[in-house]
Amino acid sequence: MIFLFIIIPLLLAGLLPLLGKVSKRFLPDLLASATMLFLLVFSVLYARPLIANGGVIQQAFWFGSPLNIRLLLDGFSLFMLFTISLVSFAVTLYSINYMEHYGAKANYYALLLVMIAGMNGLVLSSDLFNIYLFLEVAAVASYALVAFGLGQDALEASFKYLMLSAVASAAILLSIAVIFGLTGGLSFGTVASGLKMLNIKYVVGFCSGLFLMGFGLKAAIVPFHFWLPDAHPSAPAPISAMLSGVLIKVSGVYAMMRIFLNVFGLTPGLTTVLTALGIASIFVGALAALGQNDIKRMLAYSSISQIGYVVLAFGIGTPLGIIGGLFHLFNHALFKSLLFLNAGAVEQSTGTRSLDKMGGLAKRMPLTAATSAVGSLAIAGVPPLNGFWSKLLIIIALVQAKMYVLAFLAVLGSVITLWYYLVLQHQAFFGKLNENWKAVKEAPFWMSAATILLALLCIVTGLVFPMVIHSWLQPAQNVLSSGIGMALNFIGF
Amino acid sequence: MHLFLMIGLVAFSILAVLNRDLLKSAICLAVASVFLALIFFQMNAVYAGVFEVSVVAGLITVLFITAIALTRGDQPVVESKRHLFIFPLFFLILIVLDILVMKKLLGRIPAIAGSETGTFGEVLWNQRTFDLVGQIGVIFAGVLGVLALFRQGDTPHKGSTPQEGTHE
Amino acid sequence: MNNLWILNMGFAALLIGTGIYCLLTMKNVVKLLIGLEIIAKGVTLALVASGYARNNLLLAQSLAITVIVVDVAVIATALAIIININRHTKSLDVGKLTRLKG
Numbered sequence: 001m002i003f004l005f006i007i008i009p010l011l012l013a014g015l016l017p018l019l020g021k022v023s024k025r026f027l028p029d030l031l032a033s034a035t036m037l038f039l040l041v042f043s044v045l046y047a048r049p050l051i052a053n054g055g056v057i058q059q060a061f062w063f064g065s066p067l068n069i070r071l072l073l074d075g076f077s078l079f080m081l082f083t084i085s086l087v088s089f090a091v092t093l094y095s096i097n098y099m100e101h102y103g104a105k106a107n108y109y110a111l112l113l114v115m116i117a118g119m120n121g122l123v124l125s126s127d128l129f130n131i132y133l134f135l136e137v138a139a140v141a142s143y144a145l146v147a148f149g150l151g152q153d154a155l156e157a158s159f160k161y162l163m164l165s166a167v168a169s170a171a172i173l174l175s176i177a178v179i180f181g182l183t184g185g186l187s188f189g190t191v192a193s194g195l196k197m198l199n200i201k202y203v204v205g206f207c208s209g210l211f212l213m214g215f216g217l218k219a220a221i222v223p224f225h226f227w228l229p230d231a232h233p234s235a236p237a238p239i240s241a242m243l244s245g246v247l248i249k250v251s252g253v254y255a256m257m258r259i260f261l262n263v264f265g266l267t268p269g270l271t272t273v274l275t276a277l278g279i280a281s282i283f284v285g286a287l288a289a290l291g292q293n294d295i296k297r298m299l300a301y302s303s304i305s306q307i308g309y310v311v312l313a314f315g316i317g318t319p320l321g322i323i324g325g326l327f328h329l330f331n332h333a334l335f336k337s338l339l340f341l342n343a344g345a346v347e348q349s350t351g352t353r354s355l356d357k358m359g360g361l362a363k364r365m366p367l368t369a370a371t372s373a374v375g376s377l378a379i380a381g382v383p384p385l386n387g388f389w390s391k392l393l394i395i396i397a398l399v400q401a402k403m404y405v406l407a408f409l410a411v412l413g414s415v416i417t418l419w420y421y422l423v424l425q426h427q428a429f430f431g432k433l434n435e436n437w438k439a440v441k442e443a444p445f446w447m448s449a450a451t452i453l454l455a456l457l458c459i460v461t462g463l464v465f466p467m468v469i470h471s472w473l474q475p476a477q478n479v480l481s482s483g484i485g486m487a488l489n490f491i492g493f
Numbered sequence: 494m495h496l497f498l499m500i501g502l503v504a505f506s507i508l509a510v511l512n513r514d515l516l517k518s519a520i521c522l523a524v525a526s527v528f529l530a531l532i533f534f535q536m537n538a539v540y541a542g543v544f545e546v547s548v549v550a551g552l553i554t555v556l557f558i559t560a561i562a563l564t565r566g567d568q569p570v571v572e573s574k575r576h577l578f579i580f581p582l583f584f585l586i587l588i589v590l591d592i593l594v595m596k597k598l599l600g601r602i603p604a605i606a607g608s609e610t611g612t613f614g615e616v617l618w619n620q621r622t623f624d625l626v627g628q629i630g631v632i633f634a635g636v637l638g639v640l641a642l643f644r645q646g647d648t649p650h651k652g653s654t655p656q657e658g659t660h661e
Numbered sequence: 662m663n664n665l666w667i668l669n670m671g672f673a674a675l676l677i678g679t680g681i682y683c684l685l686t687m688k689n690v691v692k693l694l695i696g697l698e699i700i701a702k703g704v705t706l707a708l709v710a711s712g713y714a715r716n717n718l719l720l721a722q723s724l725a726i727t728v729i730v731v732d733v734a735v736i737a738t739a740l741a742i743i744i745n746i747n748r749h750t751k752s753l754d755v756g757k758l759t760r761l762k763g
Contacts, residue, residue, distance in 0.1 A: 104644050107644070110633070130627065143638060147642060
């Protein structure tokens with residue numbers, strides 16, 4: 001039953017602090033990694049066949065007696081579940097080595113599990129308020145995780161992130177309250193049908209604006225992106241990977257798209273706003289990344305840029321655009337977490353994040369350099385890696401929708417992306433070996449294992465992308481393209 | 494009566510913002526919470542009122558006062574007095590905008606009759622069970638977060654060297 | 662009944678505006694949290710008022726209670742971070758938090 005996706009991480013999170021007293025390292029490592037692997041396999045084997053005939057509402061059970069929890073599993077939710085489980089598994093493996101010198105590993109894993117439970121819950125909810133609630137669960141866990149290192153930078157970054165994120169959550173909740181007042185209901189179906197019957201454009205526009213502001217901040221879209229370049233570098237590397245790789249997508253893009261496409265319906269006004277914000281994000285992110293010296297900050301700005309591509313693609317609204325957006329979302333989760341994990345490995349080995357202090361690390365850290373090269377090439381859109389195909393789909397969708405200027409700009413953004421990633425690779429890994437790093441060692445076993453896994457997935461996804469599109473993305477796209485119809489089908493369950 | 498309570502709520506919130514002493518601010522916030530709870534009682538939302546009083550006016554105020562006491566340093570940060578002048582201006586503009594928007598919406602919102610079924614316990618435990626799972630989640634997140642932030646004994650990870658010459 | 666809803670939402674808007682003013686202009690970090698709390702009050706009021714207008718008070722109350730619980734968790738985490746910051750910078754000034762460039 002899909003309720004396990006939420007309850008297993010939560011239960012384990014409750015148990016881990018106690019277990020941590022008994023076994024500081026081995027047991028938490030083992031349990032966390034095993035749980036993540038289980039969830040990953042579970043999503044592929046059990047959940048995938050469930051949606052063969054369209055979305056499913058499943059009732060949860062607790063030791064035999066039915067609970068009144070109805071979870072919505074359709075193509076879009078399943079796709080997100082799979083992405084979350086994949087990235088979480090890699091991050092958990094990586095944390096086995098990386099979090100050694102932070103201490104309190106059991107506590108760390110517990111917070112990570114709560115965050116994952118929150119994200120899974122968000123993705124499986126069928127109700128506006130549940131989206132808000134599980135968004136907050138994941139967010140509160142992330143505030144503590146960003147500050148986990150207790151250094152002054154981390155605390156400051158976490159505080160700024162907290163304040164902005166809390167304001168965004170308030171905006172979302174206010175919008176939900178207004179919608180509740182207008183339609184009297186909270187579940188997708190009730191709200192969709194209620195809004196169709198009413199005819200107050202301005203208030204619905206106001207609610208959409210609030211949602212855009214709230215979810216836009218969570219997704220770090222321009223002009224709400226200010227917290228990202230500070231929060232991501234200061235967090236521990238696996239947390240940066242989780243934040244950039246899944247959290248901004250789940251709490252930002254997924255929630256926004258679910259509400260805009262399935263509950264409100266995609267209006268031309270929304271299309272204009274989304275495409276405008278998308279293009280702005282692409283450029284602000286790319287141009288700011290060009291001048292960065294701190295490797296993680298450059299990756300953070302790059303995240304803003306790539307999420308811009310996703311929002312742009314979703315904004316177009318055509319089936320090809322949606323598939324492009326979904327594919328790019330999945331790919332970005334893969335390669336951005338890969339790049340952040342590698343940056344963490346470099347930071348751990350050399351003690352610095354400044355690009356101009358590094359140089360020639362490929363000679364001492366060949367594995368890291370290789371996986372980082374795969375990640376950089378993938379995100380820059382070099383064929384036949386996965387990034388190329390998703391960007392191509394987005395550009396084709398733009399051309400098909402007759403948005404030629406935007407298509408040209410998207411290609412331009414891609415060129416800039418290629419440029420700064422080449423700079424990153426060259427400065428960090430290739431070139432002459434800097435004297436200081438003569439004695440650095442390659443990253444420890446689990447860290448390398450995690451990054452190799454992600455790099456392999458980038459390559460494989462690029463090679464077999466038609467199959468990926470057909471079996472994972474097509475169901476998700478069907479759900480989103482059916483617009484309000486999907487929500488209306490589920491009224492009164 | 495309703496109007497009086499609302500005005501009291503907004504007034505004490507303003508006092509909490511404008512007050513220059515942190516402790517008095519926290520207490521104004523607590524009084525504002527009591528007003529809000531009374532508003533809830535008046536709307537017949539009894540459970541919300543009780544929760545508001547006990548949690549917000551109680552627990553959160555205690556948390557604030559604890560934090561203020563723990564951070565009592567030799568450099569208290571006191572706000573400037575000009576806020577006493579700027580804020581009334583801002584607030585006046587806010588009220589004007591508010592009334593304009595309200596007038597525009599008057600009578601435009603159709604009434605949809607809602608349905609009320611069951612008792613509160615039934616609604617909370619049976620209909621909104623998923624919310625309870627979520628509540629457990631946030632409580633875990635909060636407790637684990639505070640524990641992680643106050644941990645002793647492990648050396649905190651030193652942040653990376655501050656960036657020289659970072660472009661913007 | 663609906664005019665009452667609009668009146669309640671109007672007051673909630675005033676509260677939220679006050680909170681936003683506090684967030685934008687105050688220098689003390691704890692004051693910022695108080696501003697956040699005022700915004701939370703405004704939104705809770707909006708939630709219960711909406712329930713009152715739709716005659717669905719029980720649902721609105723469960724929602725309000727959940728929102729209050731979430732609020733406690735956020736404020737507790739924020740205060741923990743502030744206390745830790747205070748250990749480093751020995752002050753509660755927001756202006757001192759400028760080590761990271763925007």
